[in-house]
Amino acid sequence: MSELEKQYRVKAGARLKLADYDPADKSQTANDKAARNAQVAALAPQLDALQDLLYAEGKRKVLVVLQGMDTSGKDGTIRKVFQNVDPLGVRVQAFKAPTETELAHDYLWRIHQVVPRNGELVIFNRSHYEDVLVTRVKGWIDQAETERRIGHINDFERLLSETGTTIIKFFLHISKDEQRKRLQERIDNADKNWKFNPGDLEDRKLWDAFQAQYESVIAATSSxxxxxxxxxxxxxxxxxxxxxxxxxxxxxALGMQYPQVDTRDWPKTVE
Incomplete structure (x- = not known):
């Protein structure tokens, strides 16, 4: 595991305090924005090549989970990080309020239908974690049900892992002041008005409750x-x-390889 991963990875079974993580930390990146953007541009082809290898090999699956408070940048992450990746083997799955049909099933039913298949990289914009975050903070489920669901989620992710899915989960950690600036920008900028949801202001009032619930859930599900x-x-x-x-x-680290093809009977040239 790289030093970069060690710094930001939550150890399995460890207690978590988000206050211990600086949302403005740049210790592992350049201090200059232009330099960081240049580094992203330089690295992007590597991710594209790895995704091509994943798709060609057709044996493994990759699930990337993006969670965070409102305005934390889930959409922006998808646009920038995956901008060079061939869309043939990548799929983005966004989760909103459950439909009537989804509510008629268990809460993981809609999730299991859209996990990656062999050779596919899937990005969850929000995820099954909404069912132990907003539901608990808003009081729609009690603590006992929350703990049951956390158990379900750990078992579900273990099932995915043991059947060939690499799971990588990112919590996009922003400060309350940065969220205020981004929400204000959505109000002030006509091109971003469509992103503003008055309900985000109600959730902002619950900032501390959401932070505490994220701490609890992440600590219980980082494996x-x-x-x-x-x-x-x-x-x-x-x-x-x-x-x-x-x-x-x-x-x-997956050690993926392109399929070996027997070319002995192939023509030497194409006429």
């Missing part, structure tokens, strides 16, 4: 097979560089 990484996200360019480097490290 060897499905680790969480706390990514400082006040700086968008630093966030992108860190996630990109971690993804490259994790995918490189």
């Amino acid at each position: 060897v097979a499905a680790p969480w990484y706390i990514i400082p996200a006040d700086s968008k360019s630093s966030r992108n560089q860190l996630i990109l480097e971690i993804l490259i490290n994790r995918l490189s």
Whole structure:
């Protein structure tokens, strides 16, 4: 495991305090925004090559989970980190409020239908973790049900891992002040008005409750097979560089290989 991963990875079974993680930390990236963007541009082809290898090999699956408070940058991460990746083998799955059909099943039913298949990299924009975060903070489920669901999620991710899925989970960690700035920008900037949801202001009032619940849930679900990484996200360019480097490290470690093809009977030239 690289030093970069060690710094931001949550150890299995460890207690977690988000206050111990600086949302503005740039210790593993350049202090200059232009340099960070240049590094992302330089690294992006490596992720593209690894995704091509994943798709060609067709034996493994990769699930990337993005979670965070409102405005933490889930959409921006997808746009920037995966901008060079061939869309043929990548799929983004966003999760909103469950539909009537989804509510008629267990809460993991809609999740299991969209996990990656062989050779595919899937990015969850929000995820099954909403069912132990917002549901608990808003009081829709009690603590006993929350603990049952955390058990379900650990078992579900163990099932995915043991059947060939590499799971990489990122919590995009922003400060309350940075969220205020980004929400204000959505109000002030006409091009971003469509992103503003008045309900985000109600959730902002529950900031401390959400932070505490994230701490509890991440600590209970960061495992060897499905680790969480706390990514400082006040700086968008630093966030992108860190996630990109971690993804490259994790995918490189899989030891993927292109399929071996018997070419002995092939013609030497094409007429």
